[in-house]
Amino acid sequence: MSPAGSTEAVSVRVPGKINLQLAVGPERDDGYHELSTVFHAVSVYDRVTVQPAERWSVHVTGPYAHRVPTDDSNLAVVAARTLARRRPRGTKVDPVRIDIDKRIPVAGGMAGGSADAAATLVACRELWALDHVENGLLEEIAAGLGSDVPFMLHGGTAIGSGRGERITPILARGELHWVLWAGEGLGLSTPEVYAECDRLREVARTPVPDPAPSGELLTALRRMDADAVGAVLRNDLQDAAVSLRPVLAEVLDAGLDLGARAGVVSGSGPTVAFLVGSQAEAIDLSVGLAANGPMGDIVRAVGPVPGAQLVQHVRPTQPPPPPTRPGPLGPVTG
Structure with a gap:
């Protein structure tokens, strides 16, 4: 140490x-x-x-x-x-x-x-x-x-x-290609989205069963078939996120119109993930969204990838600069 x-x-x-x-x-x-x-x-x-x-x-x-x-x-x-x-x-x-x-x-x-x-x-x-x-x-x-x-x-x-x-x-083999859209200033708090989900369900009197993983999705992931995966993407928070940020509906429509295999709001949003079939499709969709979709950051990505991984030990050539905007952080205890 x-x-x-x-x-x-x-x-x-x-x-x-x-x-x-x-x-x-x-x-x-x-x-x-x-x-x-x-x-x-x-x-x-x-x-x-x-x-x-x-x-x-x-x-x-x-x-x-x-x-x-x-x-x-x-x-x-x-x-x-x-x-x-x-x-x-x-x-x-x-x-x-x-x-x-x-x-x-x-x-x-x-x-x-x-x-x-x-x-x-x-x-x-x-x-x-x-x-x-x-x-x-x-x-x-x-x-x-x-x-x-x-x-x-x-x-x-x-x-x-x-x-x-x-x-x-x-257990999944192969990779999937994605185009991610993130709107600046559209941040959603997770509690806010869950509360809106509960409200929409209460208004619609939607029954709420115990959740379970989709067998169709797990089967599609074993083959990493983009069309099969896209057909069963599901997010129960998507309607709530769209209700709070209506521009997300425009984003989803724009991506699908431009050729995405499928689109889904990720988690509590507002990032939208579009599934495509290849790197070439990802490039085409990125260009199309940038030219024709609502303004936002657009990033191409693949998955799955490993989680947190050690990169290396590094030795800076200069001492670190003094802290900026330090919080009230005290000494180690325990």
């Missing part, structure tokens, strides 16, 4: 996710909804670097940096401090500086905050040489941080159950 003041740092790359299925069941006693979801990690990445420091801090760069908190509410900081508190007794750890290169859309339904938390857990375990911290403990900590964090440790394609934190990997 490196002492405080060392130039040693650890970098981890972590992808975003989309939901190929999101079946929302009844509300539970704890306020969450019972879920059955199929997570799919895609090649849109954040990079998280941690290094020893005199105090806890987080610093964010990249196109979405202005939308990420840099105080102690940042989930990456919460992840680092939680691992520090729950480390094996007798193990010494130092505070860390966390640098996030933010490329995953914020509040877009792609689990960007959860991805950064998962990457921070992996990076801090490496930096602090906590090799004896078993994956089970890391996953337990991840589940306590948020419903999507455990999946971001694994990546690939997986079923999520409970509130999404119980992960069962899916």
Whole structure:
């Protein structure tokens, strides 16, 4: 383990996710909804670097940096401090500086905050040489941080159950090609979308069965058949997201009119994921959306990809700059 003041740092790359299925069941006693979801990690990445420091801090760069908190509410900081508190007794750890290169859309339904938390857990375990911290403990900590964090440790394609934190990997061969649309300033809070889903169901008196994974989707994923997968994409939160942000209906219509095999709002939105059959189709759709669709960031991606992965140990040539906008982060306790 490196002492405080060392130039040693650890970098981890972590992808975003989309939901190929999101079946929302009844509300539970704890306020969450019972879920059955199929997570799919895609090649849109954040990079998280941690290094020893005199105090806890987080610093964010990249196109979405202005939308990420840099105080102690940042989930990456919460992840680092939680691992520090729950480390094996007798193990010494130092505070860390966390640098996030933010490329995953914020509040877009792609689990960007959860991805950064998962990457921070992996990076801090490496930096602090906590090799004896078993994956089970890391996953337990991840589940306590948020419903999507455990999946971001694994990546690939997986079923999520409970509130999404119980992960069962899916055996899938091949890859799928996606075009992702993210509208600037359209961020949706997850609680807001779930509340709207409940409201729409109450108005329509829609029965709410217990959620279960789609057998048709699991069969299609075994072959990675784009048309078969596209035919069974499902998100029970999509109507709620469209109700709150009507422009999403225009985006979905535009993508389908331009040749996408299928389109779906990812998670609680507002990112829209369009499924295409090849890289060439992805390029054509990207160009078409940029020219004819509602204004937004457009990114081509493939999936599935692995979850949080160590990139390398790095040694900066200069000392890190002093913290900017530090939050009220205290010393390690426990």
